[in-house]
Amino acid sequence: MIRVGIVGASGYTGAELVRILLRHPEAELAVLTSRSYAGQQLSAVFPHLSGCTDRVLEVFDAAKMAAACDVVFTALPHGHAVPVARAVLERGKKLIDLGADFRFRDAAVYEAWYKVKHEAPELAREAVYGLPELYRDRVRGAALVANPGCYPTASLLATVPLLKAGVIDPATIIIDAKSGLSGAGRKLDLRSHYAEVNENVTAYNVGIHRHTPEIEQELTAAAGTEVRVSFTPHLVPQTRGILTTVYATLRKELTTGALLDIYREFYRDEPFIRVLPEGVLPRTKSVTGSNIVHLGAVADPRTGRAVLLAAIDNLVKGASGQAVQNMNLLFGLPETTGLDFVGLYP
Ligand SMILES: NC(=O)C1=CN([C@@H]2O[C@H](COP(=O)(O)OP(=O)(O)OC[C@H]3O[C@@H](n4cnc5c(N)ncnc54)[C@H](OP(=O)(O)O)[C@@H]3O)[C@@H](O)[C@H]2O)C=CC1
Numbered sequence: 194m195i196r197v198g199i200v201g202a203s204g205y206t207g208a209e210l211v212r213i214l215l216r217h218p219e220a221e222l223a224v225l226t227s228r229s230y231a232g233q234q235l236s237a238v239f240p241h242l243s244g245c246t247d248r249v250l251e252v253f254d255a256a257k258m259a260a261a262c263d264v265v266f267t268a269l270p271h272g273h274a275v276p277v278a279r280a281v282l283e284r285g286k287k288l289i290d291l292g293a294d295f296r297f298r299d300a301a302v303y304e305a306w307y308k309v310k311h312e313a314p315e316l317a318r319e320a321v322y323g324l325p326e327l328y329r330d331r332v333r334g335a336a337l338v339a340n341p342g343c344y345p346t347a348s349l350l351a352t353v354p355l356l357k358a359g360v361i362d363p364a365t366i367i368i369d370a371k372s373g374l375s376g377a378g379r380k381l382d383l384r385s386h387y388a389e390v391n392e393n394v395t396a397y398n399v400g401i402h403r404h405t406p407e408i409e410q411e412l413t414a415a416a417g418t419e420v421r422v423s424f425t426p427h428l429v430p431q432t433r434g435i436l437t438t439v440y441a442t443l444r445k446e447l448t449t450g451a452l453l454d455i456y457r458e459f460y461r462d463e464p465f466i467r468v469l470p471e472g473v474l475p476r477t478k479s480v481t482g483s484n485i486v487h488l489g490a491v492a493d494p495r496t497g498r499a500v501l502l503a504a505i506d507n508l509v510k511g512a513s514g515q516a517v518q519n520m521n522l523l524f525g526l527p528e529t530t531g532l533d534f535v536g537l538y539p
Pocket residue numbers: 200201202203204205206207226227228229230268269270271273291292293341342343375376377378379380507508511512
């Protein structure tokens with residue numbers, strides 16, 4: 194059995210890791226940490242876990258964590274994963290960070306967008322960006338995996354195949370994305386109060402959202418040329434789900450069927466990617482609770498643009514499900530082990 198530690202188990206992605214790992218046949222929960230709820234049962238914090246686990250939350254102890262676990266997930270706000278990573282890696286164990294601390298190959302980019310000093314640029318360089326559909330082979334041999342952000346996961350999976358096929362102009366990419374509220378985490382925040390979000394849709398951080406450089410880093414790698422995107426996130430009044438819509442100018446006239454064929458070819462053997470039939474468009478409800486990505490595309494001959502759409506559950510493929518997919522790769526398990534590939538809703 195793989196002995197798992199979760200630092201930040203009292204947060205949304207931490208709890209989602211627990212939900213997934215409780216049904217994982219090869220993993221056992223070894224240590225779960227929280228500062229605020231240390232000493233309490235996890236099920237007292239999250240009633241949906243009642244009767245599923247009697248695990249008690251503990252204060253983080255680096256030596257204990259590293260000794261008791263084969264892999265540690267950090268599900269913390271950015272800026273807090275470095276000390277945990279050092280402690281775990283020094284003892285020869287593996288670390289999967291769900292935050293942004295190791296996603297940038299160039300720590301200066303992280304510092305510029307996140308406004309915090311990076312305490313371990315060497316670890317950021319060594320980390321593997323954990324998007325299995327693009328970097329599966331590198332993840333397999335990694336010690337440190339940087340799990341991608343939720344918006345980047347959806348945006349990159351929709352855009353990269355067409356960029357690599359050379360059919361869209363990299364200088365014209367616009368990404369418009371909507372997220373449910375759990376994307377903002379469990380901490381209290383005025384932005385996510387009921388009265389602020391109910392019956393309301395708002396854009397936020399336009400032009401300055403910290404997922405912009407992450408998306409650009411990976412699109413630049415895919416295109417082989419510097420890519421800049423306009424990225425606008427929105428909050429929508431639902432709990433889970435991200436729908437991303439990408440607009441880009443086509444380099445030649447292509448039909449919708451041809452765009453979908455490019456997706457089908459690129460994702461031929463991918464267990465979690467579903468390319469929807471022509472005329473069917475992704476919707477967040479269809480992927481809720483699963484690690485599945487729904488992709489759709491429309492070629493618009495009137496404007497010469499491709500419109501590309503992806504739907505994911507931000508807490509599953511956008512965070513904890515993808516992290517478990519990465520864990521499966523690190524330990525040589527079938528990538529789908531313990532992960533749902535059917536959504537909850539019709
Ligand atoms: N929510 C989502 O959809 C996604 C989130 N992410 C990323 O995953 C990470 C976790 O997100 P999420 O679970 O939503 O966040 P939450 O706010 O729900 O949980 C954060 C966790 O970190 C702990 N924590 C908070 N501050 C500190 C601190 N200063 N030092 C140590 N522990 C702290 C909290 O617990 P306690 O106070 O009990 O210690 C809690 O367990 C973040 O980096 C987020 O950006 C990535 C993709 C998607």
